[in-house]
Amino acid sequence: MTGPIPGTGVDLAESRPAARTRSPLRRHGLRRAGLVGWLFILPALAFYAVFVLRPILVTFQYSLYTWDGIGPSTWAGFGNYVKVFTDPGLFASILNAVKLIVFFSAIPVVLGLAIASTIRRIATSRLALVARTVIFLPQVIPLVAAGIAWSWLLSSTGVVNQVLTYLGLGGITRAWLGDFSTALPAVGVIGAWVLLGLCTLLLLAGMSKIDPALFEAARLDGAGPMREFLSIVLPSLRQEIAVCVTVTVIAALASFDIVYISTQGGPGNATMVPGLEIYYLAFSERRVGVASALAVVLMLLVIAVALPIQRLTRDRSS
């Protein structure tokens, strides 16, 4: 799902100049060249069709039936979609995913910007290398392992509560993942920790592309670090920020692994998200139709949220 969305903007921007240089060939052999081109991407396209397009279409088809996954199915029309929006439990899971965007997207991007500009300032020192590695580490660790480690940290006797007690804050200690009011934020913190590294690294890479002369000129004009950040860094990083926001928003809306490992949707559905709900519906309750309908709704929601982000940055940069 992540592939085509961030891809469309970037690929086209790069392919346009290439198409222009090839234009003398146009009248002569475009048709042949085009055919050969299609031949080259045929294997990839076949895989894409079989493993991406077909499952999407089949999911949509399943969503129109009432089916237990094995026996005969009955036509349900759009009844399953009505269920998705009228069942308070299913709709609540979508709301939870939207709430997770704050943790999965806002925190990593804002914090990532701050960290990346700090690291950029000390770029030549050894500390920068260490900091980069440490911050990117969560990306390397499998999500399942991260989820298990965090559920220990956040348990009632875990490190988080030990530190709080040591600081004299014993009164607010609790089983963070088992408390109705803190479970969803606690899951969000795990997500923020995982995605912070990705955002920092992307933004850092973007920063290294900025012409150093710009900073020099700004400094000569008497700009402080804050002015440099607002006038040079932020505008130059528009593309990178868009990629970060897109990837993290999708991670929030389509979250599954972290929630499955740390809370399984509990306590009392406080952390239930669509990804997990789809899994339970399809494989535990064997309501394949409703599960597929929710999956289609989730996919449309992701597209509806991700496309405007793409458009926003493309319009300004062109």
Next chain:
Amino acid sequence: MSRRARPRWHTAALVVITGGTLAAGCAAPGSDAPKAEPATGTSASTAPACGTAPVTLKAYFETGFPLPKALTTEFTKQHPNVTWNIREDQFAVITQNAPRVLADDPPDLMRLPQVSELVKDDLLKNMDGYAKAFGWDAWPASQLQQMRLAPGGKTRGEGSLYAMGLNFSMTGVFYNKKLAARIGMSAPPTTLAGLDDLLAKAKAAGVDPIAQFNGGATGGLAFPLQNLMAAYGPAAPINDWIFQKPGATIDTPSNLQAARHLEKWIKAGYFWKDVNAVDYATMMSRFIGGKGLFMFDGDWESGNLDKQMAGDAGFFLMPSAQDGGKLAAMSAPLVFGVGARAKNADCAAFFLNWVATDSKARDITVEVGGSHPMGPAGAHMPAVKPGTVTESTLAAGAKIVEDNGAMDFIANATGAIYAKSWTPNLQKMVAGQQTPEGLLTAVQGDYTSQAGGN
């Protein structure tokens, strides 16, 4: 943007590809479902057996439970022509895979989750013929009751037999003998009031009264809740509800008393403060580590506790609210079934019969599995070390049979009732967001909509 850049025939090609993939999935889902033979049952005149020709049985077991493998090894020793091709998975995986595996690649012998839905799809062998041939019908009826399904595949507990147990487990209350001595508990309580007394004493003495799990998708407070239900009322209506008998309800006056009693325990602080974040494994390690006087759990842990808390763990059945009242316990067979289209069904059935009747097999069942073997009343029982938990759980099994108090687990009423209804509502009750009345009404509502169909 992309639309303008792409020549028209590229779009056409995409349409062809898309159309092709769509066409590939066009038939209504499930229309290719395998048609099983009519489920009339095997009409064997002589008892089926494994013969003498070499045969390989395909089996699908649960990871982490050594009993089935120990039994198959012994079986091959006695019947050398039978070899095994065993695949293992976590129970959660088996639960999700069972229908597909039974439809596509049916094993001769398989560890099963809830059977109703598998029967509905004609995936399980009807075992009535085997029951007749081997004489299983003469065993205590309660052993096989949970694996029976009425015609129509909805009501459980009566009708044809669709699976068989390797043993049957028993639940009750484990206790830590050292902590019990500290609060002056000399013998297990005989009434609910007596149990309440001990809980209060433990709380006052700074001992954690109850070790229980209630985190994630597994609401372990269903264990004490069902025990309380059986303490306040008879076991039969609870079974009727689990078996989906028409008109059955969980929202009864005696069950409400039980739910209120559980709420009283929660409010008194008898459970851990973080019980909503405690999973099963954490509960076990804390109880073994001496954190918790009582624990509501089953005899599949007897062997484990005898090893890890040798001499320090005890077991008793949940006492009744009335002095001398009948006792009840959740008790369920370790369910194994035969695929409807399995190749060696007869040999698999012979194995299941052997497990229940061969004395060496019964020894293994108790030694390795810790639970009571299936089979006729008064069949061979191995000697167990006196004073062990295993001894008390086996004795409890006999008492439950005497009181006719075996219940299935309220979590097994429908496929989704545990994860979607009991668990969230019990977790809410712990957090003070659900009342006992609300708990029963909510669960009954979900039950009605789930049992009614999709």
